[in-house]
Amino acid sequence: MRHIRSVLMKRLLTATLLPASFLATASHASTVVIWPVDPILKPGEQATALWLENKGDKPVTLQVRSFDWAQPQGDDALTPQNDVVVSPPIAVVPAGKRQLVRIIRRDPAAAAAPERAFRLLIDEVPTQPAAGDPAAASARLAVQMRYSIPLFTYTADPGAQKVALVARTIATGDGRVVEIRNTGTLHARLTDLRVVLGNQERMIKAGLSGYVLPGATVRFVIPGDAAGVVKVGVNGVDQTLEPAT
Template identity: 45%
Template sequence: MSHSLIRPLFLTLLLCSLVSTARAGNSVMIWPIDPILDSDDKAAELWLENRGDATTLMQVRIFGWRQLNGNEQYQNQQDVVASPPMVRIEPGKRQLIRLIKQRATPAGKESAYRILLDEIPAPPAPGSKQAGLAFQMRYSVPLFVYGQGLVARNAKPQLSWHIAKRDGRQLLLIDNRGSGHARLSNVTLAGRQLSSSLLGYVLAGSQNAFPLNFPASVRDTLSAQLSTTRSWQSKGSPQAE
């Protein structure tokens, strides 16, 4: 499946689309928000809890996740599957989803996936007179899987960045030559804030692009929070595109 069919998803909870039926809103809590599968793990757990006041139907799918030339791409895959792939959760109840590894990740590599959880609109009750719009929710959770010889705690990003122009727009391009992904939050460039929360990810061995709405230079300083205990600060690399 190409990135033209599934938009780039960076937020853990993403409001996806409007549907034409009306119903009571639901609230789904998901944990953990950063599941992993180390090389010796056969499966991981993902829990869903319905904190709303109506029954929730959810479809669970897992896509391969890549970043090519600064673009997000999602592909169908069978390396990791969700069981069950469809769930019905009553108000106040929890549901366990098992993330089952069917094929090993290459040794020393980190593989990235996106778990998409789509709420399926329930049909209106017979004879009901509902009006207005309801929201269909899509939740997106990153999943990282590790090959033999690499574990999550030792997979580290190695980052550099530069500025480029594409289609008349200035972009911040961040490269990651490390063994693990980078999760960028609280990002500032030249003392100006790009994001006060999550800006996005740069996968291992990949490049991601972030649009800028102000002029910037590689002589400026870029800083970001990579985790609760690790930060990153760097001058840019002079490159031309």
């Protein structure tokens, strides 16, 4: 179990840890472990579990919110919604303890598409220093962290859904970009975006490059002299993308 949590924490830090604000070096910062980092709700499931663990030496207050996630212009857009809710929305997790948060889908059969995307934002809420605490003289000790993890819900078997990506390299006013479009019914988690030039691969963006949701198109800026076939990890499997027509 310790090894599994270590792996999950590594994935979280490399993929989904987003600093919301840093006012100073954190002398009292907690260490929060969140798992699973890729929760889903399968067809017919109404709820799933999200665990928050405080590995620090002081209590931490965490707020959990759920948002609808879309990519209307290629950029992530989060919108408040009530189809998926969390309980409890705010939790105080003591040092060395963990808290169960339930992710609840109100109507498992309501979505029209087989897959729907959400984002869970977990914010560490700064606590006010106690009266008389020397830290009270400086608000710079307040530190907030934001963790953002994807949530996908399904009304049909996720194993039957497919990713269908096409790519093209185009010139824009901001330079050359790789444009990747997903015409399938399943999201694509993109890693290690490369351009193949002859027998050589040129890395454009190492590690997690981003997501492209069904029906969406995303763009990545590339060097002006880079052109060729696009190669990228798609949900853990390398793919060479066919040019768009």
